[in-house]
Amino acid sequence: xxxxxxxxxxxxxxxxxxxxxxxxxxxxxxxxxxxxxxxxxxxxxxxxxxxxxxxxxxxxxxxxxxxxxxxxxxxxxxxxxxxxxxxxxxxxxxxxxxxxxxxxxxxxxxxxxxxxxxxxxxxxxxxxxxxxxxxxxxxxxxxxxxxxxxxxxxxxxxxxxxxxxxxxxxxxxxxxxxxxxxxxxxxxxxxxxxxxxxxxxxxxxxxxxxxxxxxxxxxxxxxxxxxxxxxxxxxxxxxxxxxxxxxxxxxxxxxxxxxxxxxxxxxxxxxxxxxxx
Amino acid sequence: xxxxxxxxxxxxxxxxxxxxxxxxxxxxxxxxxxxxxxxxxxxxxxxxxxxxxxxxxxxxxxxxxxxxxxxxxxxxxxxxxxxxxxxxxxxxxxxxxxxxxxxxxxxxxxxxxxxxxxxxxxxxxxxxxxxxxxxxxxxxxxxxxxxxxxxxxxxxxxxxxxxxxxxxxxxxxxxxxxxxxxxxxxxxxxxxxxxxxxxxxxxxxxxxxxxxxxxxxxxxxxxxxxxxxxxxxxxxxxxxxxxxxxxxxxxxxxxxxxxxxxxxxxxxxxxxxxxxx
Numbered sequence: 001x002x003x004x005x006x007x008x009x010x011x012x013x014x015x016x017x018x019x020x021x022x023x024x025x026x027x028x029x030x031x032x033x034x035x036x037x038x039x040x041x042x043x044x045x046x047x048x049x050x051x052x053x054x055x056x057x058x059x060x061x062x063x064x065x066x067x068x069x070x071x072x073x074x075x076x077x078x079x080x081x082x083x084x085x086x087x088x089x090x091x092x093x094x095x096x097x098x099x100x101x102x103x104x105x106x107x108x109x110x111x112x113x114x115x116x117x118x119x120x121x122x123x124x125x126x127x128x129x130x131x132x133x134x135x136x137x138x139x140x141x142x143x144x145x146x147x148x149x150x151x152x153x154x155x156x157x158x159x160x161x162x163x164x165x166x167x168x169x170x171x172x173x174x175x176x177x178x179x180x181x182x183x184x185x186x187x188x189x190x191x192x193x194x195x196x197x198x199x200x201x202x203x204x205x206x207x208x209x210x211x212x213x214x215x216x217x218x219x220x221x222x223x224x225x226x227x228x229x230x231x232x233x234x235x236x237x238x239x240x241x242x243x244x245x246x247x248x249x250x251x252x253x254x255x256x257x258x259x260x261x262x263x264x265x266x267x268x269x270x271x272x273x274x275x276x277x
Numbered sequence: 278x279x280x281x282x283x284x285x286x287x288x289x290x291x292x293x294x295x296x297x298x299x300x301x302x303x304x305x306x307x308x309x310x311x312x313x314x315x316x317x318x319x320x321x322x323x324x325x326x327x328x329x330x331x332x333x334x335x336x337x338x339x340x341x342x343x344x345x346x347x348x349x350x351x352x353x354x355x356x357x358x359x360x361x362x363x364x365x366x367x368x369x370x371x372x373x374x375x376x377x378x379x380x381x382x383x384x385x386x387x388x389x390x391x392x393x394x395x396x397x398x399x400x401x402x403x404x405x406x407x408x409x410x411x412x413x414x415x416x417x418x419x420x421x422x423x424x425x426x427x428x429x430x431x432x433x434x435x436x437x438x439x440x441x442x443x444x445x446x447x448x449x450x451x452x453x454x455x456x457x458x459x460x461x462x463x464x465x466x467x468x469x470x471x472x473x474x475x476x477x478x479x480x481x482x483x484x485x486x487x488x489x490x491x492x493x494x495x496x497x498x499x500x501x502x503x504x505x506x507x508x509x510x511x512x513x514x515x516x517x518x519x520x521x522x523x524x525x526x527x528x529x530x531x532x533x534x535x536x537x538x539x540x541x542x543x544x545x546x547x548x549x550x551x552x553x554x
Contacts, residue, residue: 153471153472153473154452155470155471155472156472159472173453175431176454177467179470185543186470186544187543187544187545188454188544188545189547190454190465190467193432193456193463193465194430194432195430195432195433195436196430197430224548227547227548228548230547231547264547265547265549266462267463267464268464268465268545269545269547269549270466270504270505270507270508270542270545270546271504271505272542
């Protein structure tokens with residue numbers, strides 16, 4: 001949901017997924033005004049996927065208390081008409097076997113990124129490695145990168161992942177921003193400075209939505225576009241944490257997004273030349 | 278020591294301080310070949326200042342186990358001839374009363390920065406606040422900024438400190454880099470990506486040495502120079518963690534430093550214009 005709301009500010013989004021009969025569909029209906037196509041979301045009997053966790057006092061780390069797959073357990077994703085031709089594909093965090101199943105249905109994608117989580121790293125490691133061999137990018141948070149690679153050093157962890165297939169890895173670091181790691185080259189984008197952070201839930205998904213939405217709008221995946229995509233990701237993450245649930249996006253327009261994106265230049269750019277004394 | 282070694286790669290350094298009779302002076306002598314003037318370092322009877330701590334598994338956080346002032350307890354710093362005219366002054370982490378005493382001896386500094394630590398924040402808070410009212414910059418790590426301000430949000434903590442006097446605050450964040458916070462404007466510099474980190478001790482001091490050494494060399498303290506100083510700080514921090522003690526600096530030349538500084542442009546700079554599709 002965070003992904004779709006963020007991405008839809010930049011480009012039309014088609015969602016494939018499953019919800020249980022307990023899902024608050026009025027939320028979906030309200031959001032579909034934003035140009036999100038929900039026709040690929042099945043409604044199944046049973047409870048929706050649930051993740052329950054506890055955040056640390058500084059909202060920087062979190063502990064998983066419970067992961068309940070619900071209707072995801074028996075989900076067989078099937079792309080609706082038109083989605084087979086998708087060029088920019090994000091395989092959200094579900095069973096890697098299902099992610100592979102979705103990927104098989106896409107005809108000739110330009111760029112495929114995937115997400116995962118500790119649950120699959122532990123229970124479906126082999127399938128996850130098969131998936132990594134077939135995607136262009138893995139986008140995970142730092143604890144997932146560490147758990148997957150078995151290495152606490154984030155740059156070595158990134159290289160370990162690159163050696164499994166992806167050409168790029170994005171490692172999200174919460175309030176510290178995110179890294180884009182390619183072979184022999186690294187780019188860092190900080191988080192937008194915020195004095196009020198209400199809810200870090202979904203910030204990573206909003207980051208992914210901004211990142212992929214920008215690539216879809218640009219229809220280009222070279223390094224320069226990828227770096228600008230990092231800024232759109234960080235920008236969407238900053239809206240996400242500014243309110244509970246997706247409320248941080250209420251009233252946010254594409255022009256607001258572009259304005260915040262421009263602020264990242266002043267936040268990050270090192271003066272290249274020696275300034276005059 | 279880390280400060281002096283880092284700064285001396287950019288500009289001559291004069292050190293004022295005190296060591297106990299247990300201090301390994303051969304280390305000092307070896308380093309004085311680098312253009313560090315140690316004539317302001319007194320040798321007193323007793324044990325040198327000691328800090329003992331424990332780092333977390335990822336070297337990101339640390340716990341103070343013991344702080345022993347030793348000869349610092351009775352230290353009355355006195356500037357040697359010539360040092361009274363210093364233009365760029367760094368008041369290292371000692372009792373804020375002594376930091377004020379040093380500051381009183383400097384005639385007309387262009388720029389004064391100070392450091393502090395949890396020990397003084399807890400035991401000499403009032404003196405520390407007096408000092409803040411008289412310096413241009415406080416340079417601390419994130420846990421110190423949080424403890425001093427009583428606020429876990431780092432941007433609010435930075436603003437709290439600015440309201441106490443300094444025109445700038447640098448908040449060091451270990452492997453996540455550092456923030457330069459001014460009124461209404463923030464700049465972030467990441468840490469240099471390193472696959473091998475041996476010893477985080479002294480990285481913050483090396484950062485400070487690179488930052489101040491660059492300002493001294495430039496003899497300018499405007500925002501553009503300050504932002505480049507952040508790059509020199511982060512560069513020196515990266516050498517510091519690459520070996521135990523000051524060994525990370527062995528064989529490092531000023532040209533090595535300049536080359537690493539240039540690499541920060543690729544690591545951080547957001548493409549300003551929309552790239553061609």
